[in-house]
Amino acid sequence: MTELLTAQYDLVRDARSVLLAYCAILAPADFTAPLPAFNHSSIRDLLVHGAATYQHWLVNVALGQSHPYPEEATFPDVAAVGQLYAQTDEFVAEHLQRFRGQWQTAMPLRVPRRSEPVQLTPLALFTHVITHEFHHKGQILSMSRQLGYTPVDTDVVRT
Template identity: 35%
Template sequence: MDIFHEQYELVKGSRGVVLNYCAQMSPEHLNNAVPNFGQGTIKATLLHISNTYVSWLSKFAFQQDESFLSSEEISGLDDIKKQFERANNAVSVFLAAFPDPEIRITGLKNDVSLNLTVTELFTHVTTHEFHHKGQIMLMGRILGYTPPDADIIRF
């Protein structure tokens, strides 16, 4: 599991670049919908990313009763950062608790259940974040901000 911890540290570093980028934006730009993006706003997309970690790693994998804030309940980046602390905790607990290679995931929509490996599940949540990170960068560009290099290896 050490490799996953190392990899997640890289993910968090990249996330820090994204959050610093978003800190340069006006509150209106964080909250205004950008057409043709699934979550609508940058704030909602950031919340969706953090909620996905908690959903897959706590709610589905551990069958924990989890509640989630709506975008309207989040006032700004400080609240988003708190949600990412929650995601970080979910990752930490997940990686400490699953030495077994396969996990039964239940509680998905339409009562679908899956058998996933720890690698598949961890890869799912981290690549999900990077997918939406790209959307956030593009949304920011559309709103007039120049995105920084937020890849794992930055120049």
């Protein structure tokens, strides 16, 4: 099953590469412009948030490590965000290797702001982070439309 999940994540990475290539054509000021309709977040902010979510659930929670969360301002452009996602790819690879063969085994995990451990499976965590990324990908494309751009097709299956 690890091979299947790795193949699935490769599809996620491919869709992300299309999104990042699209974001690279945005004016730098638009990439970091806060939009009121999106809680004054920028496209850059949502991309960084997406990577931070992978780190939070797969590394800090599932593996019990303590990595500081990335600060949006330290990623001034798409190239820097791309490097952040290269690190994210390493986090995913570590998660996939660590939980090989244990995908549906519930584990008691400490989650910040929760007094009691939460029972979660490695598969649930993996599914959560990739669907979370796609949720924000849709928001990013809507944000770009509000800024006057015509979004490209960033689906896994592009036509």
